[in-house]
Amino acid sequence: MTDHDSDFDGGASGGRETSSRRRFLAASGVTAVGAVAGCLGGPGGNGDGSSGDGEMNEFSLGSFQGSGPFVGSRPEPSGTSIRDLPNLSGTFGVALGGGEGGLYIDLFEELEEIYPDLTIEHRTAPSTDLANTIKQEADADNVQQDIFLSVDAGSLGVVSEAGATQQLSADAISSVPSAFKDDERNWVGVAGRARAVPYNTNELSASDVPSTVQEFPDTLGGSMGWAPSYGAFQSFITAMRLIHDDETAIQWLEDMQNAGVETYADEFQVSQAVADGNLNAGFANHYYALRVKAWNDDPPIELAFTEGDAGALVNVSGAAVLTGADDTAAATDFVRHLLSAEAQEFFATRTYAYPMIPGVQPVGDLPTVDELDAPDIDLTELSDRGGTLDVMREAGLSV
Amino acid sequence: MSATDRFERVPSLPSSTRDRQSLVLTLLAGSIALTLLTPMLWVVLQASQVPLDRILEILLRQETLDIVLNTVVLVTAVTIGSVLVGVPLAMLTVQTDLPFRRFWTVLAAMPLVIPSYIGAFAFISATGQGGAFTDILAPIGIEQIPEIDGLVGSVIVLTLFTYPYVYLTTRASLLSLDGRAIEAARSLNHSRLSAFRRVTLPQLVPGIAAGALLVALYTLSDFGTPALMQYDVFTRMIYVEYDAWRLDYASIFSLLLVGMAIVILAAESRIERTDEGEAYVNRGTDRPGTISLGRWKGPALAFCSTVALLALIVPPAILLYWLGRSTGGIGGSYEFQWIYAWNSVYVSSLAAGVSVLAALPLAYLSARGESRWASLPERSSYVGYAVPGVVLGLGLLYFTLHYVDSLYYTVDILVFAYVVRFMPQAVGTLRSSVLQTDRKLVEAARTLGHSSLSAFRKVVLPLVMPGVIAGAALVFLTSMKEMAATLLLRYPGFETLATYIWLVRSSADYGDAALPALVLIGVSGLSMLVLLWRGYDVQE
Numbered sequence: 027m028t029d030h031d032s033d034f035d036g037g038a039s040g041g042r043e044t045s046s047r048r049r050f051l052a053a054s055g056v057t058a059v060g061a062v063a064g065c066l067g068g069p070g071g072n073g074d075g076s077s078g079d080g081e082m083n084e085f086s087l088g089s090f091q092g093s094g095p096f097v098g099s100r101p102e103p104s105g106t107s108i109r110d111l112p113n114l115s116g117t118f119g120v121a122l123g124g125g126e127g128g129l130y131i132d133l134f135e136e137l138e139e140i141y142p143d144l145t146i147e148h149r150t151a152p153s154t155d156l157a158n159t160i161k162q163e164a165d166a167d168n169v170q171q172d173i174f175l176s177v178d179a180g181s182l183g184v185v186s187e188a189g190a191t192q193q194l195s196a197d198a199i200s201s202v203p204s205a206f207k208d209d210e211r212n213w214v215g216v217a218g219r220a221r222a223v224p225y226n227t228n229e230l231s232a233s234d235v236p237s238t239v240q241e242f243p244d245t246l247g248g249s250m251g252w253a254p255s256y257g258a259f260q261s262f263i264t265a266m267r268l269i270h271d272d273e274t275a276i277q278w279l280e281d282m283q284n285a286g287v288e289t290y291a292d293e294f295q296v297s298q299a300v301a302d303g304n305l306n307a308g309f310a311n312h313y314y315a316l317r318v319k320a321w322n323d324d325p326p327i328e329l330a331f332t333e334g335d336a337g338a339l340v341n342v343s344g345a346a347v348l349t350g351a352d353d354t355a356a357a358t359d360f361v362r363h364l365l366s367a368e369a370q371e372f373f374a375t376r377t378y379a380y381p382m383i384p385g386v387q388p389v390g391d392l393p394t395v396d397e398l399d400a401p402d403i404d405l406t407e408l409s410d411r412g413g414t415l416d417v418m419r420e421a422g423l424s425v
Numbered sequence: 426m427s428a429t430d431r432f433e434r435v436p437s438l439p440s441s442t443r444d445r446q447s448l449v450l451t452l453l454a455g456s457i458a459l460t461l462l463t464p465m466l467w468v469v470l471q472a473s474q475v476p477l478d479r480i481l482e483i484l485l486r487q488e489t490l491d492i493v494l495n496t497v498v499l500v501t502a503v504t505i506g507s508v509l510v511g512v513p514l515a516m517l518t519v520q521t522d523l524p525f526r527r528f529w530t531v532l533a534a535m536p537l538v539i540p541s542y543i544g545a546f547a548f549i550s551a552t553g554q555g556g557a558f559t560d561i562l563a564p565i566g567i568e569q570i571p572e573i574d575g576l577v578g579s580v581i582v583l584t585l586f587t588y589p590y591v592y593l594t595t596r597a598s599l600l601s602l603d604g605r606a607i608e609a610a611r612s613l614n615h616s617r618l619s620a621f622r623r624v625t626l627p628q629l630v631p632g633i634a635a636g637a638l639l640v641a642l643y644t645l646s647d648f649g650t651p652a653l654m655q656y657d658v659f660t661r662m663i664y665v666e667y668d669a670w671r672l673d674y675a676s677i678f679s680l681l682l683v684g685m686a687i688v689i690l691a692a693e694s695r696i697e698r699t700d701e702g703e704a705y706v707n708r709g710t711d712r713p714g715t716i717s718l719g720r721w722k723g724p725a726l727a728f729c730s731t732v733a734l735l736a737l738i739v740p741p742a743i744l745l746y747w748l749g750r751s752t753g754g755i756g757g758s759y760e761f762q763w764i765y766a767w768n769s770v771y772v773s774s775l776a777a778g779v780s781v782l783a784a785l786p787l788a789y790l791s792a793r794g795e796s797r798w799a800s801l802p803e804r805s806s807y808v809g810y811a812v813p814g815v816v817l818g819l820g821l822l823y824f825t826l827h828y829v830d831s832l833y834y835t836v837d838i839l840v841f842a843y844v845v846r847f848m849p850q851a852v853g854t855l856r857s858s859v860l861q862t863d864r865k866l867v868e869a870a871r872t873l874g875h876s877s878l879s880a881f882r883k884v885v886l887p888l889v890m891p892g893v894i895a896g897a898a899l900v901f902l903t904s905m906k907e908m909a910a911t912l913l914l915r916y917p918g919f920e921t922l923a924t925y926i927w928l929v930r931s932s933a934d935y936g937d938a939a940l941p942a943l944v945l946i947g948v949s950g951l952s953m954l955v956l957l958w959r960g961y962d963v964q965e
Contacts, residue, residue, distance in 0.1 A: 162823055
């Protein structure tokens with residue numbers, strides 16, 4: 027039973043640049059009627075999935091949003107609607123990394139509701155397991171599945187390095203800022219997560235939280251918590267190593283420990299401890315504070331973000347078309363569906379993730395992805411978690 | 426050795442036939458053992474990619490040494506704990522006038538049906554501040570139960586759910602105990618305690634050691650319990666490196682784990698060899714007389730009840746407590762289907778069947794072989810049992826994809842994985858059964874003109890049947906619980922109870938995970954009852 031894979035974590039790939047906020051035709055979910063645009067898909071072979079033909083049922087945006095606590099006052103999502111994408115049919119084999127409590131499976135079920143001829147056969151396992159499996163399949167020239175959907179971008183990097191991916195068309199992923207997709211178009215981000223500093227609003231105000239990570243040991247360090255064994259924390263340290271160097275990371279880890287930072291098992295616990303007043307602040311992925319808010323009555327917790335350094339890292343879950351897909355165009359159309367306004371709304375409202383297309387807003391009062399000052403690093407390099415383990419051990423942390 | 430050796434060579438058989446038969450058996454056992462070791466090929470290949478100086482650096486750094494020490498402490502403590510629980514339970518249910526003996530006999534074996542990761546989860550969520558126990562016990566004035574975690578928590582949980590290995594093997598030894606020796610000792614003025622120490626115990630030691638071996642190796646390879654209890658051991662180190670894309674490092678640690686397993690195996694072999702080697706042989710039906718518990722009846726019952734309460738009542742009770750409660754997970758509605766239960770039963774049954782068939786030659790050769798190498802195939806089969814599931818799964822994946830890719834994406838690869846991981850349990854029980862059958866019976870059948878195969882079928886097989894059933898039961902139960910390798914090797918659409926538990930557990934919603942966990946325990950429990958009642962040693 028692996029606990030490290032239970033959530034969004036890990037990371038790699040894509041160069042962060044300023045995103046151009048492209049507006050796509052506003053498809054106000056409920057009313058627009060499906061027009062089959064750009065039928066790229068041919069008929070699939072060997073029972074593979076295909077696109078362009080097949081039937082489509084009527085659906086509502088509400089079934090994508092679910093009934094979570096942040097749904098109430100949301101603006102209509104804009105972007106390409108599922109109604110404007112080629113219909114999907116046949117069978118798609120999807121390697122689905124991570125659990126997310128079957129949430130992504132819910133998305134698949136929504137798609138199967140819409141397309142009666144569509145079957146999605148998913149094989150769900152920890153992302154690391156699947157990446158290693160696909161890598162081995164690629165070595166034996168026997169990649170089985172069409173699509174890899176991973177909660178860990180590092181896994182996507184490993185798979186594309188193994189030559190197991192097919193290039194996505196530039197058109198299909200044009201709505202995603204270049205920071206969140208591979209330069210070679212081997213994969214694309216479908217949902218993002220930001221590093222954040224949850225703080226207790228009874229103890230601190232937003233201005234008390236320093237704007238760079240390096241200032242924390244001398245300011246809030248003694249009343250903070252972290253979860254060093256957690257994958258996302260390790261990606262954060264990896265980012266620090268990439269921006270500065272190993273020595274800086276070791277020094278920072280030592281300074282934080284000397285300041286008296288408290289260790290927790292995971293970042294949900296860190297966030298809960300902040301809300302309970304046991305900590306003034308912590309290091310955690312942004313969505314944990316939202317989960318704490320969703321399950322408690324107005325807890326005193328808010329999020330702060332550092333500026334332009336590792337503390338503001340935005341990492342992604344992403345999708346790749348595998349060499350196992352006979353019909354690349356159809357598989358690409360499947361990926362387009364994950365980037366549709368409805369699917370992005372799903373990721374935002376159900377998993378509290380950052381949407382990857384500019385037409386869909388993050389939940390709550392989170393800053394949009396453009397407003398975050400994320401560091402300019404190549405996400406693929408975050409897969410060097412081994413080097414980070416060495417650094418953390420060097421700093422006396424048990425990982 | 427012993428008197429029976431004189432009957433070894435049956436004059437009526439030409440020695441060339443004997444040699445040929447023993448050669449066939451050796452070849453068969455050897456190739457089975459090699460097949461079981463195939464997943465290790467990948468592990469060795471991965472490890473060989475790391476330069477030697479780096480290997481030394483990894484092995485000698487403080488963290489590695491700490492973790493070796495932690496692992497040794499855990500394995501030792503759980504093994505001792507299991508002996509302290511399992512042996513008294515076996516003695517009470519076999520040798521005393523414990524009330525409801527048959528009931529306790531079955532109950533004492535039942536904790537095997539509960540996966541240790543579920544047990545660990547139950548104890549963690551039950552104890553400490555805000556735990557379920559605190560909720561339940563608050564009305565009767567108990568305010569707080571200390572949190573069970575770390576080393577203590579790991580030892581308690583692993584002991585509670587692995588002691589049945591020791592219980593079952595000790596019980597089998599007790600049932601074949603020669604009562605006349607004890608009576609002789611008593612008549613020579615030895616006290617009951619002294620007779621136990623000088624006569625009974627030496628005869629029990631190999632049985633206890635066989636069970637303790639399984640406990641030690643299980644503890645060595647278990648990831649879930651120490652991880653949930655936050656106690657740092659080898660398996661967690663392997664997962665950390667695996668997760669950081671350092672398969673080569675993970676492989677080195679896996680080989681180190683195998684090394685530790687070999688040490689344990691060697692220790693157990695020594696214990697067995699120092700014994701006279703004949704303790705197992707059942708010469709007659711003279712069982713030792715029943716010991717009257719007298720005023721110890723109360724404490725004995727209290728002991729049995731406490732173990733049953735902690736191991737069998739607490740986990741299902743906690744699961745029922747969570748059932749239908751929402752605990753702040755993020756939702757997800759991947760619904761439970763009964764086909765998952767059927768899938769689990771189906772692959773686990775196949776694994777049990779194949780394991781028993783494959784174990785027989787190894788066990789027979791090890792028990793009856795004359796060469797000092799005869800035990801090698803049997804001993805080497807334990808390697809798979811000591812390796813964490815994810816490493817074994819990747820090794821199997823490599824072997825399958827490169828050499829037998831027709832197996833890939835079938836149920837067969839899962840069966841193969843379970844056989845590699847869990848067959849040693851069947852080898853162990855079968856070996857003791859073979860040792861218990863008197864060779865003279867086979868020789869007699871042979872002199873009456875039966876071929877060796879026919880003698881085996883007519884004489885040996887009926888006698889080893891309890892061992893076959895016990896072995897099949899153990900493999901079945903552990904296969905039902907297997908999670909790590911199953912996640913890697915199953916094909917799309919094929920979910921077992923364990924993989925479904927993983928799937929819903931990751932939503933952090935305990936309420937959703939409670940139902941499949943209860944079904945897993947229920948289905949395993951029922952299968953266990955059927956097995957126990959049908960053949961295994963309940964009717965003494």
